[in-house]
Amino acid sequence: MKITRDDLLAALRLRYDHYSAQTMFDGARERAALADQPAYDRAEVVAFRTALSAIGDRLDKVAARIELLLAEPAPSEAPHAAPSPRAEPSTAPRPTPPQEARDRAERAPVGRVDDRVPSAPVAADAPAPVETIIALTGVEVEDGEQIMVCGGFAELGDWDPARARPMSRSGDQWLATVTLSPEAEVMFKFLRRTADGGVVWEGGENRNLVARPRVEAVWR
Secondary structure (H helix, E strand, C coil): CEEEHHHHHHHHCCCCCHHHHHHHHHHHHHHCCCCCCCEEEHHHHHHHHHHHHHHCCCCHHHHHHHHHHHHCCCCCCCCCCCCCCCCCCCCCCCCCHHHHHHHHHHHCCCCCCCCCCCCCCCCCCCCCCEEEEEEEECCCCCCCCEEEEEECCHHHCCCCHHHCEECEEECCEEEEEEEECCCCEEEEEEEEECCCCCEEECCCCCEEEECCCEEEEECC
16 A cells, blocks of 8 residues: 555644645654655555654644545455455544544545535534635735735645635735635634735744634734
């Protein structure tokens, strides 16, 4: 079984922004003495996971994703093959339904219409989505610059600054409106796009976006 480099980077983006995920990937890969290659076998991924735990923190979601990748059967295994009598049941943690929905969204092709909607039918009495206004203050811009918000789901660009959501100015505030499911919990950050197309991320840790009518933030 091979697990691709992109799969591991996608797992890291559950915790880190686009660039930090790449930095952590390179750090864990080098610590595990792995080559920079398109895919890794099971033993290499286990070594990568061990190295990552030594250099990172708050990796619960990342570790759960890697466990799921390791638990997936190899493509060559026949669907009807009987399990080995000595095989032990998998102890990989099973995520809650909201996490499973986010997992499927992460693996979906870029350009999907809505990567936050699970494929299973939604119950008729399911809670309605929440429209959330993100309001940012405390940032100065030069002529030609744009403030944007970027985060871990399609509406915020999936951590790709090229697809980040532009914010509109209203007085001393910058505003953007997103639609979230009531149980959503999304990591995000603000960035400033300069007049020449450069990207400047705000400082500090990733922010946590939950469904509520309005989220107030100050540029860091």
